[in-house]
Amino acid sequence: MTSSVPATDAHAANTRRVGLALAATGAVLFSAKAILAKFQYRHGIDALDVLALRMLLSLPLFVALGVRESLRPGHARITRRDFGRILVLGVLGYYLSSLFDFWGLEYVPVSLERLILFLNPTFVLLIGVFAFKRKVARREWVALAVSYAGVAFVFVENLRVQGDHVLFGSALVLLAALSYALYLSMSGQLISRIGSLRLVALAMCVSTAATLLHYVIARDPTRLLHLSPEVYGLAAINAVFCTFLPVTFTMGAVARLGAGTAAQLSVLGPVSLVFLGAWLLGEAITPIQLIGTAVVLGGVLLLTRPGANSVPVAPPR
Incomplete structure (x- = not known):
């Protein structure tokens, strides 16, 4: 009886370590898409082209993942209500969020884009307050204020240096952060029912369909067949x-x-891009950017505490 307690604790600790490693690696890789988008824009394409190519080329991987997960025993049957929620998540998480993000990158540097996306954990926190009635400690409200003050600090500097287009681009990136925060918050309970990988595979298929529908309505789809090898x-x-x-x-x-907690680990992505943007794209790193990044990072780190989940999530099977 007593020997099972340490074993349970060790399993929980190992689960947390794996989760932290997955979240950190995912944050850095996910953030790097901004660098690739900037390189693609140099070849005369725009945000919708970037998004359509991204979704089309990743679709076979997600279809294969979805088939594999569906064949695994023990998964709950997906109900009509589940499908409805998957449709919403697919549109929010990887269609609207990505579209707003890539569109915003046409107007703002990657350093500011990543700094605005720093606010994603604060959105998850606020969604937890208003949608899931989560109680928030005083230090978390302080963290929110610190985070937004840091973003405002850097935003004003970019607006002064780069012009009014930064305002429009920043608003688009802010919408991207809000869309992705909604996706994360709404996905928690569904993950416990149908499994995380099956959910993401289905959501990405929905996102791809939404993206392609948008593309067909907006322009000639054969345009995607006549791009440079570098773009592909x-x-x-x-x-x-x-x-x-x-x-x-x-x-x-x-x-x-x-x-x-997964959203809190996303801070690693923006930190890495501040320096990757300077190295690969030649974007300047100013003292104000560094101060603002440090302020926002400090605010987000204040939100980190054990069990601080905006959405109740069952343990993984």
């Missing part, structure tokens, strides 16, 4: 290393840690 190469890297792998890693982390 960058799109393939985006699809595998900045979409398929980080998406599956993130959902695995949510299943093990909960939506709140």
Whole structure:
């Protein structure tokens, strides 16, 4: 009887370590899509082209993942209500969020885009307050204020240096952060029913369908067949290393840690991109950017506490 307690504790600790590793790796890989998008824009394509190529090239991977997960024994049957929620999650998580993000990147540097996406954990927290009646400690409200103050600090500097287009681009990226926070918050309970990998595979198929419908309505789809080899190469890297792998890693982390903790680990992505943007794209790193990044990072880290999940998530099977 007593020997089972340490074994249970060891299993829980190992589950948490795996979840933290998945969340951290997923955050860095997912953030790198901004660098690839900037490189693709140099070849004369726009946000919708980038998104359509990304979804098309990653679709076979997610279909294969979905088939594999559906054949696993023990999964609950997907109900009509589940399908409805999957449709909503697919539109929010990887269609709207990605579209707003890539569109915003046409107007703002990757350093500011990542800093705005720093706010994702604060959105998850607020969604937990208003939608799931979660109680919030005083230090968490302080953390929210600190985070938003840091973003405002850097935003004003970019607005002064780069012009009014930064305002529009920042608003788009903010919508991307809100869409993804909604996705994370709403996915927690569904993950416990149908499994994290099966959910993400289905959601990505929905996102791909929404993206292609948008593309067909907006322009001639044959345009995607006449792009440069460099664009296709960058799109393939985006699809595998900045979409398929980080998406599956993130959902695995949510299943093990909960939506709140997984979102908090996303801070590693923006930190890495501040320096990757300077190295690969030649974007300047100013003292104000570094101060603002440090302020926002400090605010988000204040939100980290054991069991601070905005959405109740059952233990992984």
